[in-house]
Amino acid sequence: MNPLEISPDQFQLLADRVTRLAAEYLENLDALPISPRTNGEETLHLFRAPIPEQGLGEEALVVLPEVMKRSRVQNGRFFGYVLGSGEPVGAVADLLASVLNQNVTAWRSGPAAVTIEQTVVGWLAEALACGNFRGHLTGGGSSANLMGLAMARETKAPANEQGMPPNGVVYASDEIHMSIPKSVALLGIGRDNLRLVPTDAVFRMIPEQLEARIRQDKAAGKTPITIVASAGTVNTGAIDPFRQIAEIAHRHGAWFHIDGAYGALAAMADREKFDGLELADSISLDPHKWLYQPLDCGCLLYRSSEAAQMTFAHSGDYARSLNADPVEGFAFFEESLELSRRFRALKLWLSLRYHGLAAFRESINRDLRHARRLAEAIQKAPELELLAPVELSAVCFRHKGKSSMTEEVLNHFNLALLKRVVERGRVYLSNASLRGKFCLRACIVNHRTKDSDVDSVVTEVTAAARDARP
Numbered sequence: 001m002n003p004l005e006i007s008p009d010q011f012q013l014l015a016d017r018v019t020r021l022a023a024e025y026l027e028n029l030d031a032l033p034i035s036p037r038t039n040g041e042e043t044l045h046l047f048r049a050p051i052p053e054q055g056l057g058e059e060a061l062v063v064l065p066e067v068m069k070r071s072r073v074q075n076g077r078f079f080g081y082v083l084g085s086g087e088p089v090g091a092v093a094d095l096l097a098s099v100l101n102q103n104v105t106a107w108r109s110g111p112a113a114v115t116i117e118q119t120v121v122g123w124l125a126e127a128l129a130c131g132n133f134r135g136h137l138t139g140g141g142s143s144a145n146l147m148g149l150a151m152a153r154e155t156k157a158p159a160n161e162q163g164m165p166p167n168g169v170v171y172a173s174d175e176i177h178m179s180i181p182k183s184v185a186l187l188g189i190g191r192d193n194l195r196l197v198p199t200d201a202v203f204r205m206i207p208e209q210l211e212a213r214i215r216q217d218k219a220a221g222k223t224p225i226t227i228v229a230s231a232g233t234v235n236t237g238a239i240d241p242f243r244q245i246a247e248i249a250h251r252h253g254a255w256f257h258i259d260g261a262y263g264a265l266a267a268m269a270d271r272e273k274f275d276g277l278e279l280a281d282s283i284s285l286d287p288h289k290w291l292y293q294p295l296d297c298g299c300l301l302y303r304s305s306e307a308a309q310m311t312f313a314h315s316g317d318y319a320r321s322l323n324a325d326p327v328e329g330f331a332f333f334e335e336s337l338e339l340s341r342r343f344r345a346l347k348l349w350l351s352l353r354y355h356g357l358a359a360f361r362e363s364i365n366r367d368l369r370h371a372r373r374l375a376e377a378i379q380k381a382p383e384l385e386l387l388a389p390v391e392l393s394a395v396c397f398r399h400k401g402k403s404s405m406t407e408e409v410l411n412h413f414n415l416a417l418l419k420r421v422v423e424r425g426r427v428y429l430s431n432a433s434l435r436g437k438f439c440l441r442a443c444i445v446n447h448r449t450k451d452s453d454v455d456s457v458v459t460e461v462t463a464a465a466r467d468a469r470p
């Protein structure tokens, strides 16, 4: 017997131990400090051990509670970044996905997995009223954006064979997520050729400024490759005016990509906010954010398979499909930069089947309501001020400090305050910088959040302010 083999009984025993730990963890989640009580020295001491030459057997699992104790907790008061809350039905499916170990390259390698992925991607497109889009699941929003922009580049300024022509330009707002400049760099377009279009008072791209920049660039001999709009900017959740931007993209022959990693899935609950979403050529989404799925699970939707194939199809002979049947001959690697791909769709599929779309819609609506509740509480607290309108579920605010504080001191004070809030461990906030102002930022994409969790934000921030020092 191969020394790596374990019996099905032993698998069951290990799985039982792990699922028992996981269930206990879920049971205690609400009471745990969100920021683990640890430091670098301790994590190195615990986990930077030499690789064991001889296996430990079941003893290997003994350290798992230590891992869990030093993990950041996503209970109902976790409001950092844009991070979904890890829906447990999805987690159960992930275990099975790993056991099945399907390589979701092509139908022949995983008939059920490929069909299920196509199905859930179709469900998402339909739920967003973009039913004519197709696509695939990705590692996250960053890789979906990279692939969307690669399709834009290959369609508008083909580079796959001879390299990048020198004149391509990309447009996005000055509130765009960092994955866009990163993609522009990786695709050889060059970050100097990314134009950051100014935003208005509510952080939406100003279409007139976009138009003016494009005209200026065209007069200088440049080619607009793509305009990237945001369906929920990472800082404030602002939604760019898609309809006007689509019209400008169309007029100037540019690809229209929407970065919907944070917000596009909220269109399931409030489609009117996202008017014109369906006009994009490609859209990135993140089910591991606003469909609460365990990491990782992103998605790229696009209107044209031809554009995806033109960009990504370059198969070595060993991988080429030998089947002309449109179902059985299908290969994701012809439309994606990934070859080996995990069975990400299983968790999303099982979770959607288990709870049903209505439950997800209701949960997203709750997040939207919770964000408004928090904004109202902040407006009522005399020592706090809201720093941006609440379009989706991101709430940016700060403590007003003392009237003698300059803007710079106030920024330092709020940074110290944020650190203190995080240290206290009851609520988790992250930060944003809005026009030079340092903000505390709560982003609610959390199916565990209750009204009382939302209410604890103001209580915690005001309590922490009493002992925060700039």
Ligand SMILES: Cc1ncc(COP(=O)(O)O)c(C=O)c1O
Pocket: 081, 082, 139, 140, 141, 142, 143, 145, 177, 179, 230, 232, 233, 234, 259, 260, 261, 262, 263, 286, 298
């Ligand atoms: C607007 C936006 N775009 C892209 C991303 C990147 O997504 P991911 O972290 O899944 O790569 C994020 C992440 O927060 C985001 O908020």
